[in-house]
Amino acid sequence: MISKFVARRRIRAKLVVLSTVVAGSALLLAGIAFWIYQSLLYVEALKRESSTIAQMLGDNSVAALTFSDRAAATEIANTLRAEPRVAKACLFGSTGAVLATYARNGEPRDCPPVTSGVTARFTAHHLLMFHPVSFNGDSLGSVYLEVDLAEMYGMWLRFGIISTFVLSLATLFAMALSSKLQRTISEPILHLASIAGQVSGSGHYSLRAVKTSDDETGQLIDQFNDMMAKIGERDRQLQRAQDELETRVQERTQSLLIEIAERKAVEQSLVNAKLAAEAANAAKSGFLANMSHELRTPLNAILGYSEMLEEDARATGNTSAVTDLQRILFAGRHLLDLVNDVLDISKIEAGALQLHLETVHSHDMTKELVATVDPLARRNGNRLEFRVDDGGFIRVDVMRFRQSLLNLLSNACKFTSNGKISLTVSRAVEGGKEMLRWDVTDTGIGISDEDMKRLFQPFSQVDSSSTRRHGGTGLGLAISKRLCSMMGGTITLASTIGVGSTFTVQMPLVDPQ
Numbered sequence: 262m263i264s265k266f267v268a269r270r271r272i273r274a275k276l277v278v279l280s281t282v283v284a285g286s287a288l289l290l291a292g293i294a295f296w297i298y299q300s301l302l303y304v305e306a307l308k309r310e311s312s313t314i315a316q317m318l319g320d321n322s323v324a325a326l327t328f329s330d331r332a333a334a335t336e337i338a339n340t341l342r343a344e345p346r347v348a349k350a351c352l353f354g355s356t357g358a359v360l361a362t363y364a365r366n367g368e369p370r371d372c373p374p375v376t377s378g379v380t381a382r383f384t385a386h387h388l389l390m391f392h393p394v395s396f397n398g399d400s401l402g403s404v405y406l407e408v409d410l411a412e413m414y415g416m417w418l419r420f421g422i423i424s425t426f427v428l429s430l431a432t433l434f435a436m437a438l439s440s441k442l443q444r445t446i447s448e449p450i451l452h453l454a455s456i457a458g459q460v461s462g463s464g465h466y467s468l469r470a471v472k473t474s475d476d477e478t479g480q481l482i483d484q485f486n487d488m489m490a491k492i493g494e495r496d497r498q499l500q501r502a503q504d505e506l507e508t509r510v511q512e513r514t515q516s517l518l519i520e521i522a523e524r525k526a527v528e529q530s531l532v533n534a535k536l537a538a539e540a541a542n543a544a545k546s547g548f549l550a551n552m553s554h555e556l557r558t559p560l561n562a563i564l565g566y567s568e569m570l571e572e573d574a575r576a577t578g579n580t581s582a583v584t585d586l587q588r589i590l591f592a593g594r595h596l597l598d599l600v601n602d603v604l605d606i607s608k609i610e611a612g613a614l615q616l617h618l619e620t621v622h623s624h625d626m627t628k629e630l631v632a633t634v635d636p637l638a639r640r641n642g643n644r645l646e647f648r649v650d651d652g653g654f655i656r657v658d659v660m661r662f663r664q665s666l667l668n669l670l671s672n673a674c675k676f677t678s679n680g681k682i683s684l685t686v687s688r689a690v691e692g693g694k695e696m697l698r699w700d701v702t703d704t705g706i707g708i709s710d711e712d713m714k715r716l717f718q719p720f721s722q723v724d725s726s727s728t729r730r731h732g733g734t735g736l737g738l739a740i741s742k743r744l745c746s747m748m749g750g751t752i753t754l755a756s757t758i759g760v761g762s763t764f765t766v767q768m769p770l771v772d773p774q
Contacts, residue, residue, distance in 0.1 A: 280439030285432045292424045299420065303413055307388060308381055314344055315392035315404045322352055325361075326394055326401040329354055334361035341365075348387060349407040355400055365409075375403055386410055449478040460489065467493060564593045616658040616747060620773055623652040623697055626663060627686055634670040634682075642679040643703075650687035653697050654773040657748045662768075665741035665752075669701045669764045672737065677705030677761070691767060696750075699766040708756040716754065717742045 318337065325333035334352045338361040341347045350363040351372035359372050373389075381390045388408040394401045456470045469489065470482045567589045574582040631647045638645040655662075673682045685700040708716065717738050742752045749769055756762035 281432055281436045284435035284439075285428065288428050288431050292428065296417075296420055296424070300413075300417070303416065304383075307408065307413070308390075311381070311388055311390050311406055311408045312379070312392060314341075314347065315390055315406050318350065318352075318406075319392055319394035319402075319404045322394060322404070323396050323401060326352065326354060327396070329360060331360050337361070338363040346409050346412060347406055348409045349405075351405040353402045353405065355402050360402070372405060375405075383410070449473055449482065457485070564590060567593060614747075616661060618656050618658055618748070620654055620656045620771060621659055622654055622773075623686055624649065626659065626666075627652075627684065627699075630663065630666055630670060631684065633667065634674065637671055637674040638682050641674060641677060643674055643677050644681050646681060646683040648683070648685045650685065652686055653688065653770045655697055655768045656771045657750075657768060658744075661744045662748065665744050666699060666701070666766065668737040668741045669752075669766070673701055673703035673705065673762070673764075677703040680704035680761070688770070689767065695770045696767040697770050700763055701766075702761065702763040704761040707758040707760050708754070708762055709758055713754055713756060717752070 318341070321340070322334055322337045324330070325337060338350055338352055341350050341363050342365075345365075347363075348365050351359055352361040353372070353375050354360050357375045362372060376391050377393070379390075379392055381388060383389075387410060388406075390406045390408065392404045392406070394403055452470060456468055459465070460468050467489075469486045472479050472482045472486075567586050571583055571586040571590065574580075574586060627647070627649065631645065635645050670682065670684065681704050683700075683702045685702070687698050687700070689696050689698045738752075745752050745766060745768070751765075751767050753765045753767075754762065755765070
């Protein structure tokens with residue numbers, strides 16, 4: 262509380278208050294210590310005097326106590342009227358019976374039970390004392406006294422009044438003296454604060470405080486003046502740096518404006534290039550779609566006429582013509598597949614491919630695939646294995662999904678000779694979702710890590726030699742991956758050169774209802 266009060270005052274008031282509080286506190290503690298000391302001395306003296314009175318009363322009552330003379334005992338007890346502090350007394354015989362009592366106010370009072378030995382205790386208003394009476398070693402009885410403490414309380418009151426008066430005078434004297442002496446401390450500090458305020462308000466760091474002493478206050482003023490000198494020098498350096506910075510900022514701003522203009526021009530050219538590329542891509546997709554459509558019409562006619570000619574040649578027994586017509590049909594169908602692939606990839610890139618989703622069971626679709634792929638596997642001397650660990654329902658475009666699986670199986674047959682092709686159907690959990698999984702595994706040539714990075718890109722092949730030997734445009738895997746992705750599934754690849762490859766297709770399982 263005092264610290265908060267002092268903290269809000271000026272330094273002069275703080276010094277006066279602190280000096281006064283310190284002096285007053287010291288005097289107060291000294292007065293309390295003196296009061297405690299005097300009180301202890303008074304209590305001990307009171308005990309001694311009361312014990313002496315009790316002993317004298319007992320010695321004078323030896324004869325009365327010996328013969329149990331109540332009248333004599335009463336007369337002796339009444340001699341206590343000469344002791345104004347004794348409020349009550351009792352004389353007990355050897356049996357504990359009361360022989361005489363004394364009361365200062367004349368009113369009879371009950372005597373307490375007798376206790377053995379010398380005892381003394383204080384109550385709020387009295388000192389209570391028992392003192393035994395004996396003669397030649399024989400116990401004759403005891404004396405009981407009640408000593409009034411009013412005198413002690415009166416002494417305390419007088420001491421308190423005098424101490425308060427002395428403490429007040431001492432406090433006033435300390436306040437007056439400290440108000441004079443505080444100037445030696447407060448005036449240099451106030452002068453320093455005034456100079457600091459002028460510097461803060463005007464910003465003139467050339468102002469200096471006047472030193473009047475060599476004590477800590479003088480050292481503070483020296484340090485303040487030295488600080489002002491350093492601040493003034495730094496202020497001048499800062500001003501020079503600010504002027505240089507403004508010049509550099511202007512130069513940098515001009516440079517940035519030029520860079521921004523150049524960047525905007527580059528961005529605009531990039532936007533134009535992007536628009537041109539998008540237009541070219543749209544034109545390419547449109548061109549591919551139109552060309553694919555235009556090519557399919559004459560190709561279908563060629564295939565139709567070739568089939569009719571093959572049937573006529575078989576009917577007439579012209580075997581050489583049948584062989585040539587079969588080659589024409591094979592080449593035409595292959596060309597039609599390529600045209601269909603180009604048409605599909607162009608539709609996918611243009612976002613125009615429509616999927617017709619339906620819920621089907623995996624067993625039926627897989628059996629049809631095995632029946633279709635088995636002749637392809639045998640053509641290169643391969644063995645086709647089919648295993649179903651578990652099946653389920655999936656929601657797909659049946660034709661497109663079959664196209665994707667057929668592409669993976671035909672690739673496995675095409676790039677494997679005298680080996681094994683296996684198709685395994687099982688269940689798996691991917692990302693907390695239950696999936697149906699098709700693993701197409703072959704023992705073919707394998708694919709390197711570098712080739713796997715670009716395998717699913719359109720028009721990408723493993724290498725040029727494989728393309729020349731096995732044919733293809735590199736669209737099949739790209740189309741299959743994008744179709745599976747559009748249906749909510751994935752295609753992944755694991756392969757080792759010279760060992761073989763495993764393509765894995767995963768589709769989410771669905772409730773048939």
